Amino acid sequence: MKPSGIITLTTDFGTADPYVAMMKGVILSINGAAKIIDVTHEIHPGAVSQAARVIRETYPFFPAGTVHVAVVDPGVGSGRRLIAAEVNSRWLVGPDNGAFWPALKDDENALVIELTEARYFLPHVTPTFHGREIFAPVAAHLSLGVSLRKMGKIVSDPATLILPEPHSDGNALFGEIIRIDRFGNVITNIPSMALDRFLGRAMPCIEVGNLAIKKLSRIYAEEEKGKPLALINSSSLLEVAVNMGRACEYLGMDPNEVIGTVVKVTKS
Amino acid sequence: MKPSGIITLTTDFGTADPYVAMMKGVILSINGAAKIIDVTHEIHPGAVSQAARVIRETYPFFPAGTVHVAVVDPGVGSGRRLIAAEVNSRWLVGPDNGAFWPALKDDENALVIELTEARYFLPHVTPTFHGREIFAPVAAHLSLGVSLRKMGKIVSDPATLILPEPHSDGNALFGEIIRIDRFGNVITNIPSMALDRFLGRAMPCIEVGNLAIKKLSRIYAEEEKGKPLALINSSSLLEVAVNMGRACEYLGMDPNEVIGTVVKVTKS
Amino acid sequence: MKPSGIITLTTDFGTADPYVAMMKGVILSINGAAKIIDVTHEIHPGAVSQAARVIRETYPFFPAGTVHVAVVDPGVGSGRRLIAAEVNSRWLVGPDNGAFWPALKDDENALVIELTEARYFLPHVTPTFHGREIFAPVAAHLSLGVSLRKMGKIVSDPATLILPEPHSDGNALFGEIIRIDRFGNVITNIPSMALDRFLGRAMPCIEVGNLAIKKLSRIYAEEEKGKPLALINSSSLLEVAVNMGRACEYLGMDPNEVIGTVVKVTKS
Numbered sequence: 083m084k085p086s087g088i089i090t091l092t093t094d095f096g097t098a099d100p101y102v103a104m105m106k107g108v109i110l111s112i113n114g115a116a117k118i119i120d121v122t123h124e125i126h127p128g129a130v131s132q133a134a135r136v137i138r139e140t141y142p143f144f145p146a147g148t149v150h151v152a153v154v155d156p157g158v159g160s161g162r163r164l165i166a167a168e169v170n171s172r173w174l175v176g177p178d179n180g181a182f183w184p185a186l187k188d189d190e191n192a193l194v195i196e197l198t199e200a201r202y203f204l205p206h207v208t209p210t211f212h213g214r215e216i217f218a219p220v221a222a223h224l225s226l227g228v229s230l231r232k233m234g235k236i237v238s239d240p241a242t243l244i245l246p247e248p249h250s251d252g253n254a255l256f257g258e259i260i261r262i263d264r265f266g267n268v269i270t271n272i273p274s275m276a277l278d279r280f281l282g283r284a285m286p287c288i289e290v291g292n293l294a295i296k297k298l299s300r301i302y303a304e305e306e307k308g309k310p311l312a313l314i315n316s317s318s319l320l321e322v323a324v325n326m327g328r329a330c331e332y333l334g335m336d337p338n339e340v341i342g343t344v345v346k347v348t349k350s
Numbered sequence: 351m352k353p354s355g356i357i358t359l360t361t362d363f364g365t366a367d368p369y370v371a372m373m374k375g376v377i378l379s380i381n382g383a384a385k386i387i388d389v390t391h392e393i394h395p396g397a398v399s400q401a402a403r404v405i406r407e408t409y410p411f412f413p414a415g416t417v418h419v420a421v422v423d424p425g426v427g428s429g430r431r432l433i434a435a436e437v438n439s440r441w442l443v444g445p446d447n448g449a450f451w452p453a454l455k456d457d458e459n460a461l462v463i464e465l466t467e468a469r470y471f472l473p474h475v476t477p478t479f480h481g482r483e484i485f486a487p488v489a490a491h492l493s494l495g496v497s498l499r500k501m502g503k504i505v506s507d508p509a510t511l512i513l514p515e516p517h518s519d520g521n522a523l524f525g526e527i528i529r530i531d532r533f534g535n536v537i538t539n540i541p542s543m544a545l546d547r548f549l550g551r552a553m554p555c556i557e558v559g560n561l562a563i564k565k566l567s568r569i570y571a572e573e574e575k576g577k578p579l580a581l582i583n584s585s586s587l588l589e590v591a592v593n594m595g596r597a598c599e600y601l602g603m604d605p606n607e608v609i610g611t612v613v614k615v616t617k618s
Numbered sequence: 619m620k621p622s623g624i625i626t627l628t629t630d631f632g633t634a635d636p637y638v639a640m641m642k643g644v645i646l647s648i649n650g651a652a653k654i655i656d657v658t659h660e661i662h663p664g665a666v667s668q669a670a671r672v673i674r675e676t677y678p679f680f681p682a683g684t685v686h687v688a689v690v691d692p693g694v695g696s697g698r699r700l701i702a703a704e705v706n707s708r709w710l711v712g713p714d715n716g717a718f719w720p721a722l723k724d725d726e727n728a729l730v731i732e733l734t735e736a737r738y739f740l741p742h743v744t745p746t747f748h749g750r751e752i753f754a755p756v757a758a759h760l761s762l763g764v765s766l767r768k769m770g771k772i773v774s775d776p777a778t779l780i781l782p783e784p785h786s787d788g789n790a791l792f793g794e795i796i797r798i799d800r801f802g803n804v805i806t807n808i809p810s811m812a813l814d815r816f817l818g819r820a821m822p823c824i825e826v827g828n829l830a831i832k833k834l835s836r837i838y839a840e841e842e843k844g845k846p847l848a849l850i851n852s853s854s855l856l857e858v859a860v861n862m863g864r865a866c867e868y869l870g871m872d873p874n875e876v877i878g879t880v881v882k883v884t885k886s
Contacts, residue, residue: 088378090371096800097365097633098660100676103626106655107679110624114681118655119374119386124366127801128862140368143375143482145382156862159837209837211852214679264364265395301427301477316479326396326424356646358639365633387642387654392634408636411643411750413650532632533663569695569745584747594664594692 083171085225086147088117090140092133093153093213094125101211105151105218108204112222121150128156130181134243135260137174138184139317146171149221152181153213164197164216165237168230175221177212180243198234246342248272255280255347257320259290262337266328270345272320277347284349288312290322291333291343296350302326320345351439353493354415356385360404361421361481362393369479373419373486376472380490389418396424398449402511403528405442406452407585414439417489419481420449427477432465432484433505436498443489445480448511466502514610516540523548523615525588527558530605534596538613540588545615552617556580558590559601559611564618570594588613619707621761622683624653628672629689629749630661637747641687641754644740648758657686664692666717670779671796673710674720675853682707685757688717689749700733700752701773704766711757713748716779734770782878784808791816791883793856795826798873802864806881808856813883820885824848826858827869827879832886838862856881 089109095101102123109116121140125133133154141150155162155177163178167185169192174182178196186192197216200207202223204215220233248257248271257272268290277286288295299311307326315321322345324332330340357377363369370391377384389408393401401422409418423430423445431446435453437460442450446464454460465484468475470491472483488501516525516539525540536558545554556563567579575594583589590613592600598608625645631637638659645652657676661669669690677686691698691713699714703721705728710718714732722728733752736743738759740751756769784793784807793808804826813822824831835847843862851857858881860868866876 086378086382088382090375094800097656098658099797099799100657100672101799103655103657103676104679107626107676107681107684110622110653110655110684111679111681114622114624114653117378117382119371119378120365121368121371122366136368140371140375143372143379145375145379148375148378157839160839208852210849214852261367263367263369264362303425303428313478316476316482354646354650356650358643385646385650387639387646388633389636389639390634404636408639408643411640411647413643413647416643416646529635531635531637532630571693571696581746584744584750 083168084147085149085227086145087115087225088119088144088148089221089225090119090121090144090148090150091123092121092125092136092151093123094127094129094133095123095153097123101213104214108214108218109222112219113226116222116225125154128154130154130179131243131245133181134184134245137181141172141174141185142170144172149173149175149224151217151221152176153217154181155179155212158212159209163237164212165240166195166197166220166224166230166233167240168193173224173230175217175224178237178241180241183241183243184245186240193230194237194240195230196234196237199232202228202233246271248276250280253348257345257347259340259343259345262330262340266324266330266337267315268322268329268333269315270320270322272345272347274314274318274320277320280347281349287348287350288320288322289346289348291335293322293333295322351436352415353417353495354413355383355493356387356412356416357489357493358387358389358408358412358416358418359391360389360393360401360419361391362395362397362401363391365391369481372482376482376486377490380487381494384490384493393422396422398422398447399511399513401449402452402513405449409440409442409453410438412440417441417443417492419485419489420444421481421485422449423447423480426480431505432480433508434463434465434488434492434498434501435508436461441492441498443485443492446505446509448509451509451511452513454508461498462505462508463498464502464505467500470496470501514539516544518548521616525613525615527608527611527613530598530608534592534598534605535583536590536597536601537583538588538590540613540615542582542586542588545588548615549617555616555618556588556590557614557616559603561590561601563590619704620683621685621763622681623651623761624655624680624684625757625761626655626657626676626680626684626686627659628657628661628669628687629659630663630665630669631659633659637749640750644750644754645758648755649762652758652761661690664690666690666715667779667781669717670720670781673717677708677710677721678706680708685709685711685760687753687757688712689753690717691715691748694748695745699773700748701730701776702733702756702760702766702769703728703730703776709760709766711753711760714773714777716777719777719779720781722776729766730773730776731766732770732773735768738764738769782807784812786816789884793881793883795876795879795881798866798876802860802866802873803851804858804865804869805851806856806858808881808883810850810854810856813856816883817885823884823886824856824858825882825884827871829858829869831858
């Protein structure tokens with residue numbers, strides 16, 4: 083696989099502290115031509131599931147040969163393995179905590195390597211910042227064309243991650259809220275395909291909190307300003323929104339408390 | 351016009367969600383050498399006027415041949431046109447909602463094209479994320495040298511945007527607050543030129559909230575720490591500030607509520 | 619010294635306002651090939667000490683020949699000098715307010731130049747945005763290989779900055795809190811070397827607020843979830859943390875009020 087020269091970063095480090103910049107300095111010290119793209123550094127601290135969804139949703143939009151580093155690593159320095167993987171012509175680099183599982187599942191030929199070859203690390207490895215001392219330099223070396231297989235031994239059992247899937251009891255389809263975005267949009271884990279399969283030709287009734295929405299809109303502007311609606315969003319997921327407004331506040335929900343709230347769909 | 355290879359992004363997407371990264375991935379999949387610069391992703395959701403001011407203030411600092419993408423698009427998927435324009439040797443790309451009007455007004459030879467040629471889009475266009483599927487790929491193609499004229503037909507009536515201008519009744523010059531910046535500085539829409547014209551050789555009295563400031567300072571440090579002052583800022587606009595402090599709090603104003611508040615200048 | 623082509627930016631400008639983007643536009647207009655890296659734009663407004671620590675901690679991770687611009691400049695336009703320095707094979711550019719002192723101290727051969735040659739500035743210099751009109755263009759010219767010595771005359775007395783150092787009265791080692799990071803970790807100014815020297819072979823008792831911690835952990839996961847601990851962090855500083863939690867909240871401390879709080883270490 084030919085490197086694209088692009089390295090993306092997904093962390094829970096924020097951008098006020100110097101941690102991300104240190105990682106970028108390390109990468110550029112090894113590959114001065116690397117093109118570094120921030121996916122986000124605002125993963126909720128320690129939220130591996132959130133990182134897993136972001137990686138899974140984002141990586142396919144980057145060119146083949148891109149290296150995606152994800153460091154959400156509350157267990158830094160403990161027994162968890164350090165891995166790099168080759169998945170659908172991209173590389174993934176980070177702790178083996180399940181953050182890559184949704185992406186790994188997509189590719190039955192995925193190759194996962196435990197990073198054990200210290201010559202691809204910084205000379206001095208501290209116990210608490212493997213992002214800087216291991217994952218950043220490994221990513222830089224991959225972006226220069228170093229073979230993944232040289233970096234350690236094959237892992238046959240990477241950490242898995244169970245992300246809640248929607249389920250149906252025949253009468254209703256049950257999903258849950260997985261993200262509130264900057265617009266206050268309420269994003270569920272119900273894919274359009276599952277919704278179509280459940281509904282057939284019936285009209286939906288989408289229930290979340292006190293709200294019941296009885297149609298699917300195509301776009302936000304289909305409803306009046308301030309009115310709630312449901313649509314299939316750009317990630318092919320069922321989303322509840324308010325045109326020119328914030329659905330989470332409309333629902334009286336605290337964006338920080340709402341992940342996991344049940345969303346119920348019936349035929350109306 | 352020769353592309354600079356630089357593409358800037360101005361959105362209301364924030365940086366916690368994966369939307370901006372998806373756009374960057376799309377751009378780099380088409381032009382792997384593009385240099386992507388974030389202007390800001392913290393435009394208030396749907397605030398087209400704010401985006402318009404930021405674009406107008408920022409684009410002249412970039413090299414000729416830069417592509418500026420602005421996606422503040424509450425009407426995504428509705429009837430609004432998708433445009434790209436050639437203005438003062440730069441390209442502007444985004445929904446036709448007025449965000450480019452202040453820049454377009456500056457150049458009577460501006461060329462505006464409605465984006466209709468789907469071969470410059472992603473193959474799959476969703477109804478709700480034209481930033482990713484249309485504007486990002488169009489920008490990437492422009493940065494590679496594709497001719498704007500090939501991308502659609504000429505638009506003779508791009509959407510306009512009325513940004514409030516200061517006005518005088520002879521006795522007073524009236525403007526308004528257009529932005530509170532990170533320092534709490536209160537930025538008005540009164541350009542130094544309009545102020546000079548109104549004042550002639552008279553001294554000013556600048557009134558905002560309960561405050562009346564009777565001189566123009568040159569720099570913040572001209573007043574004592576914690577004292578209010580007025581100056582012409584680096585965008586040539588009248589600004590009320592507090593040396594080493596926050597003018598909006600000094601004035602007892604909520605930064606989120608204050609846009610549009612009247613600022614009155616008289617001769618003292 | 620050969621430029622790396624990399625320019626880093628550290629400011630208190632935030633990312634919502636257009637200021638940082640203007641600086642980037644200016645840099646790219648002079649050196650279209652420059653690689654610009656944001657260290658952080660979230661320095662607390664006017665917090666020169668915070669900027670000084672971030673610069674000192676970050677610059678060594680970047681390649682030799684990198685230009686580091688730091689603009690935390692409450693005195694913009696007043697008498698303070700504008701400087702650029704050559705330190706340990708990197709350049710530092712910004713106002714002479716002490717932000718570079720911790721880095722300058724490290725290199726007895728550091729060369730500091732007062733920026734007086736206006737041909738390396740933008741043609742129009744406003745009184746209030748030297749970041750855009752002086753420091754950004756100077757950085758761009760340095761990144762192109764212009765000699766620092768051509769930019770002005772040597773400064774023999776750059777502004778110093780006293781950062782509080784830990785001190786011992788024989789019975790106890792006293793330090794203070796210098797930063798709360800995104801994880802709520804409480805970072806002190808006590809370097810591991812000073813701690814080792816003080817403790818010898820004794821066990822520590824680390825007191826901060828109401829908390830006394832009687833051992834040093836190696837990693838966060840060494841304690842149970844939610845339990846406090848102390849460790850030497852990746853910057854070789856004593857840090858108080860809570861595994862999977864926020865130490866500053868555990869201590870009942872307001873992250874915005876806590877800088878300077880005493881941390882006391884005794885032998886237990």
